[in-house]
Amino acid sequence: MSESPARSADPAARVSILPYSRIVGQDELKLALELNFISPRIGGVLIAGQRGTAKSTVVRAFALMSGGELPVTLPINATDDRVVGGWELDSLMRGVAKPQPGLLEEADRKGLLYIDEVNLLDDHLVNIILDVVSTGVLSVQREGIDMARQLSFGLVGTMNPEEGSLRAQLLDRFGLMVTAAELDLADRQRMITTVLTFEEEAEAEDSAWLRAAQDENDTLRTALLAARDRLKDVRLDDSVSRLCAEAAELMGAVGQRGDLLVAKTARALAARDGYRQVEPDHVRRVLPLALRHRRPDSAHGAAVTWGPDENDRVSALFG
Secondary structure, three states: OOOOOOOOOOHHHHOOOOOHHHOOOOHHHHHHHHHHHHOHHHOOEEEEOOOOOOHHHHHHHHHHHHHOOOOEEOOOOOOHHHHHOEEOHHHHHOOOOOEEOOHHHHHHHHOEEEEOOHHHOOHHHHHHHHHHHHHOEEEEEEOOEEEEEEOOOEEEEEEOHHHOOOOHHHHHHOOEEEEOOOOOHHHHHHHHHHHHHHHHHOOOOOOHHHHHHHHHHHHHHHHHHHHHHHHHHOEOOHHHHHHHHHHHHHOOOOOOHHHHHHHHHHHHHHHHOOOOEOOHHHHHHHHHHHHHHHOHHHHOOOOOOOOHHHHHHHHHHHO
16 A cells, blocks of 8 residues: 555644555454454454555554554564663753653553564563553563553554564464455455555645545544443353354364453454344454464464365354
């Protein structure tokens, strides 16, 4: 996808990113981002894909749609201090100890933390970030700092498998995983038309095309916020929780985290769809997101996939 200058009185629209509502394809990727927004305790989304598959564009467009600004982006050379917070160096030089919040606290204010090339980031930092996302607590005891903060933000990591894999232990800590889809011929053509239109409309003083896209973004954001409010009222009965466990067992999910993530994600999907109770179909639809990276082959570096064979294996559970 392309990025080009845009002009608008709306601060979000002035950022040169293709509007989220105009992203072509990538339905599974967008579903994962939206479910993680509805239920941040899902623990983040890992997006794998080759270069040029619009991973970063989709993440930034989603951040603009959902929060009105770009995500907090973790640089690849980030230090512990930069991530969890430390002391302001300029103040220390003047003999004054002044805390400096880290990127995790900034993400708490802005709503989304984005790690590009997460597979190249130090494992120690990835562990810290994933722990904060799953527990909602940042606890720091180091170099005269002793503090704990309640934090809540969405986490998205992207990686190109050609540049290296993520250790199985870290892979499992991401709530959901999705592969950026290769577009078919029809969608490739739509993508070309959409991007060229966006670049032309971004130069206009007042673009009806961009205003319509922003209206659709606003409508979706309102729907996602309503789903987040509904989430606490969505019930998951014993028969559905058993279905979650049976599906995880059938697919050989390593550990029990996958069972729980299937349930949490199905609950978020039910909230998004306006249901007050999780139905078996919600479970079926989220299985690839929650289980594809928790299968035994994934722990040994095999390609993380989910296709017709996997769908056939679970189909008996759903009648």
